[in-house]
Amino acid sequence: MDRRKMLGLAGAGAFGAAAAGVVGTQVFDGVNHSAHAADAGAAIPFYGEHQAGIVTPAQDRLHFVAFDVITDKKEDLVELLQKWTMAAARMTAGKDAGSIGAVNGAPEAAPDDTGEALGLPPSGLTLTIGFGPTLFRDAEGRDRFGIADKRPPALADLPRFAKDALKPEISGGDLCVQACAHDPQVAVHAVRNLARIGFGVVSVRWSQLGFGRTSSTSRSQTTARNLFGFKDGTANLKAEDTKLLQEQLWVQPGDGPDWMTGGSYVVTRKIRMLIETWDRTSLGEQETIIGRDKGEGAPLGKSKEFDEPVFAAVGSDGEPAIAMDSHVRLAHPDFNNGARLLRRGYNFVDGSDGLGRLDAGLFFIAYQRDPRKQFVPMQTQLARQDALNEYIRHVSSGLFACPSGIKAADDYWGRALFG
Amino acid sequence: MDRRKMLGLAGAGAFGAAAAGVVGTQVFDGVNHSAHAADAGAAIPFYGEHQAGIVTPAQDRLHFVAFDVITDKKEDLVELLQKWTMAAARMTAGKDAGSIGAVNGAPEAAPDDTGEALGLPPSGLTLTIGFGPTLFRDAEGRDRFGIADKRPPALADLPRFAKDALKPEISGGDLCVQACAHDPQVAVHAVRNLARIGFGVVSVRWSQLGFGRTSSTSRSQTTARNLFGFKDGTANLKAEDTKLLQEQLWVQPGDGPDWMTGGSYVVTRKIRMLIETWDRTSLGEQETIIGRDKGEGAPLGKSKEFDEPVFAAVGSDGEPAIAMDSHVRLAHPDFNNGARLLRRGYNFVDGSDGLGRLDAGLFFIAYQRDPRKQFVPMQTQLARQDALNEYIRHVSSGLFACPSGIKAADDYWGRALFG
Numbered sequence: 159m160d161r162r163k164m165l166g167l168a169g170a171g172a173f174g175a176a177a178a179g180v181v182g183t184q185v186f187d188g189v190n191h192s193a194h195a196a197d198a199g200a201a202i203p204f205y206g207e208h209q210a211g212i213v214t215p216a217q218d219r220l221h222f223v224a225f226d227v228i229t230d231k232k233e234d235l236v237e238l239l240q241k242w243t244m245a246a247a248r249m250t251a252g253k254d255a256g257s258i259g260a261v262n263g264a265p266e267a268a269p270d271d272t273g274e275a276l277g278l279p280p281s282g283l284t285l286t287i288g289f290g291p292t293l294f295r296d297a298e299g300r301d302r303f304g305i306a307d308k309r310p311p312a313l314a315d316l317p318r319f320a321k322d323a324l325k326p327e328i329s330g331g332d333l334c335v336q337a338c339a340h341d342p343q344v345a346v347h348a349v350r351n352l353a354r355i356g357f358g359v360v361s362v363r364w365s366q367l368g369f370g371r372t373s374s375t376s377r378s379q380t381t382a383r384n385l386f387g388f389k390d391g392t393a394n395l396k397a398e399d400t401k402l403l404q405e406q407l408w409v410q411p412g413d414g415p416d417w418m419t420g421g422s423y424v425v426t427r428k429i430r431m432l433i434e435t436w437d438r439t440s441l442g443e444q445e446t447i448i449g450r451d452k453g454e455g456a457p458l459g460k461s462k463e464f465d466e467p468v469f470a471a472v473g474s475d476g477e478p479a480i481a482m483d484s485h486v487r488l489a490h491p492d493f494n495n496g497a498r499l500l501r502r503g504y505n506f507v508d509g510s511d512g513l514g515r516l517d518a519g520l521f522f523i524a525y526q527r528d529p530r531k532q533f534v535p536m537q538t539q540l541a542r543q544d545a546l547n548e549y550i551r552h553v554s555s556g557l558f559a560c561p562s563g564i565k566a567a568d569d570y571w572g573r574a575l576f577g
Numbered sequence: 578m579d580r581r582k583m584l585g586l587a588g589a590g591a592f593g594a595a596a597a598g599v600v601g602t603q604v605f606d607g608v609n610h611s612a613h614a615a616d617a618g619a620a621i622p623f624y625g626e627h628q629a630g631i632v633t634p635a636q637d638r639l640h641f642v643a644f645d646v647i648t649d650k651k652e653d654l655v656e657l658l659q660k661w662t663m664a665a666a667r668m669t670a671g672k673d674a675g676s677i678g679a680v681n682g683a684p685e686a687a688p689d690d691t692g693e694a695l696g697l698p699p700s701g702l703t704l705t706i707g708f709g710p711t712l713f714r715d716a717e718g719r720d721r722f723g724i725a726d727k728r729p730p731a732l733a734d735l736p737r738f739a740k741d742a743l744k745p746e747i748s749g750g751d752l753c754v755q756a757c758a759h760d761p762q763v764a765v766h767a768v769r770n771l772a773r774i775g776f777g778v779v780s781v782r783w784s785q786l787g788f789g790r791t792s793s794t795s796r797s798q799t800t801a802r803n804l805f806g807f808k809d810g811t812a813n814l815k816a817e818d819t820k821l822l823q824e825q826l827w828v829q830p831g832d833g834p835d836w837m838t839g840g841s842y843v844v845t846r847k848i849r850m851l852i853e854t855w856d857r858t859s860l861g862e863q864e865t866i867i868g869r870d871k872g873e874g875a876p877l878g879k880s881k882e883f884d885e886p887v888f889a890a891v892g893s894d895g896e897p898a899i900a901m902d903s904h905v906r907l908a909h910p911d912f913n914n915g916a917r918l919l920r921r922g923y924n925f926v927d928g929s930d931g932l933g934r935l936d937a938g939l940f941f942i943a944y945q946r947d948p949r950k951q952f953v954p955m956q957t958q959l960a961r962q963d964a965l966n967e968y969i970r971h972v973s974s975g976l977f978a979c980p981s982g983i984k985a986a987d988d989y990w991g992r993a994l995f996g
Contacts, residue, residue: 221926265861272856273806273871327931343789346926350935354856361933367926370762387692437691437773442684452692507640507765507786508927512746514780516769
């Protein structure tokens with residue numbers, strides 16, 4: 159399957175999952191949204207050693223949501239996590255959210271599913287949960303749920319980076335759920351039903367839609383383009399990098415509290431792009447800033463996307479072929495003590511900003527074993543030096559500890575933490 | 578192709594265009610984004626008697642943009658419309674926006690295409706232009722472009738409807754472009770490049786992304802579901818309704834100024850849904866409000882979606898089977914002097930509203946021959962009586978005159994009006 163064909167099919171669920179060989183062979187029972195799951199949006203297995211939605215080949219659509227917990231009762235929160243887990247298992251399999259769906263529901267009760275995904279296949283839906291620092295100790299310093307001593311050291315609050323322009327109301331959160339799917343209606347349906355089930359226990363703090371995955375998380379995928387028009391994340395950690403994933407993605411025994419073993423930490427950053435300014439910048443300047451050519455995505459001085467950049471190379475003008483403040487240099491593992499991230503960000507357009515400009519950019523999502531050794535030093539360097547900073551603003555930030563996978567039907571999200 | 582399969586493939590461009598038999602047979606020259614257009618997102622012909630994007634089978638993704646014209650020079654506006662027409666013809670064919678693309682561009686110049694759609698197929702992209710009332714006479718009463726006497730009587734400002742909660746900053750506009758495609762990256766790329774080309778002449782006033790078309794515009798399509806979880810627009814005007822389209826969609830000779838003959842008027846309404854409130858309403862109440870059952874979409878008292886509603890029928894409780902204030906009754910042609918609309922709205926989720934709720938709803942788009950006889954009386958009645966009003970808020974409104982199609986390569990958007 160060549161690149162163009164892959165990109166062209168990016169909207170069809172059958173592609174994303176099937177090409178990577180991770181299609182589930184589940185037998186659907188109950189209310190299954192589709193008899194055509196295999197060819198039109200197959201299911202990604204919900205159960206497994208790790209949570210789905212991390213190394214899963216990046217689906218093409220995102221709905222990311224952060225919740226505040228609005229109760230102080232641990233038992234209510236745990237009950238919600240149990241209900242959520244059941245609903246997530248159902249929805250990722252292409253079923254409706256509740257065991258009694260709208261179609262069969264009693265007329266006097268509110269439906270246990272909101273209905274907008276009826277008839278749609280699983281569409282590669284994954285739901286990935288994370289726990290934020292404020293769940294362990296809130297802004298007033300309270301340990302509401304008796305878990306402050308279980309907070310992993312790696313879940314340290316992110317520092318303030320140079321040029322940060324964060325809006326608190328779209329940052330942070332006690333819990334997050336990342337919903338990825340090949341159909342936005344399926345991702346939105348999942349988040350909306352989790353919010354519905356959580357009524358009275360959690361409240362939506364912020365949410366973000368995204369499209370056009372900007373990172374490949376598997377070598378079966380091509381590198382997509384961000385809204386600067388460049389290929390992005392070529393040197394990303396990939397599902398096939400088995401050894402690197404143990405070193406840099408999955409939390410290992412002894413890293414911190416046991417409940418996070420097999421999990422990963424996710425950092426989210428909403429990065430507004432000043433695309434109108436960028437669009438008036440010359441092609442040569444754009445390529446110098448990124449450090450890659452725009453057409454092919456090759457490191458400057460090379461011809462193919464996956465050619466290794468040669469940072470020592472000097473151009474005919476005596477200057478480094480890849481500028482010292484270029485994005486590709488500053489973000490490269492060679493200049494970050496070998497640190498890498500598993501990125502699965504998405505483009506966003508949130509309408510316009512009231513100043514005649516599109517409100518658009520990158521919703522950056524990166525998973526890693528320890529943000530203190532990976533995202534934080536990388537972003538510290540980028541925030542100070544990256545030539546791209548003239549064209550971007552970080553407007554929201556999130557950090558969440560994502561536990562390991564659900565292994566059995568009686569397990570639930572957070573059992574190792576709360577149980 | 579059955580309904581489930583159709584829905585499952587909704588993200589793949591090949592479906593939407595191919596199923597309706599409108600795939601273009603263009604030979605691509607220049608920089609074509611894909612060699613696989615035919616099987617992965619074919620092109621919709623740009624040239625034709627009517628503008629594409631109206632009766633075109635509704636694609637699955639939307640980027641709608643309204644612009645303010647920020648110059649008073651008619652020649653600059655006309656030059657922009659000419660440039661836009663050329664770029665639109667290229668982009669809808671799957672090419673980049675400018676004749677010198679990023680790949681071949683001179684390094685000292687800003688690229689003539691922003692690059693994020695490189696490698697993507699045409700994806701069924703349509704671009705549809707409209708002219709707003711303020712283009713003919715602005716808020717200060719000025720006839721900036723000498724066309725006030727060409728304003729069609731049917732382009733009368735919409736009245737204020739009961740319960741309107743319109744935000745001026747996301748309403749109105751001098752120009753609009755509706756971009757529909759099967760891939761949001763392609764729709765966003767098109768709008769973004771039109772904005773780029775328009776720098777200094779127009780400014781983005783507002784823009785809206787949408788997904789999950791909520792109306793079928795062709796009998797080849799199934800009826801999709803809105804975020805209330807109900808099928809919507811079953812009785813919509815369809816591409817196949819040849820006679821009705823002449824009566825109710827396309828402007829006829831003698832309707833008004835000649836330049837609009839063969840065109841249509843579009844009304845947009847951003848309708849915020851209070852989905853959290855809706856989700857706590859019983860299934861029976863939801864069905865009573867809509868007037869259809871949720872599972873099948875059949876009118877109450879009937880069993881199939883396309884069964885004709887029997888408004889005179891009385892249930893076992895002696896009440897009308899379809900409530901007097903139900904949406905399906907109040908919106909039906911039988912109660913609107915036979916008036917219909919061609920609807921092609923989309924679902925939207927714009928994150929959350931800061932009050933713990935998703936900011937979600939329907940971006941309503943409806944084309945018609947004369948809003949004074951169609952949308953205005955229908956909405957007047959709905960705004961006063963519709964039981965659904967408890968769960969919705971109209972927060973933006975737009976009205977635009979969309980001229981007939983571009984028939985030849987030397988024609989341009991607005992020539993009949995400005996030429």
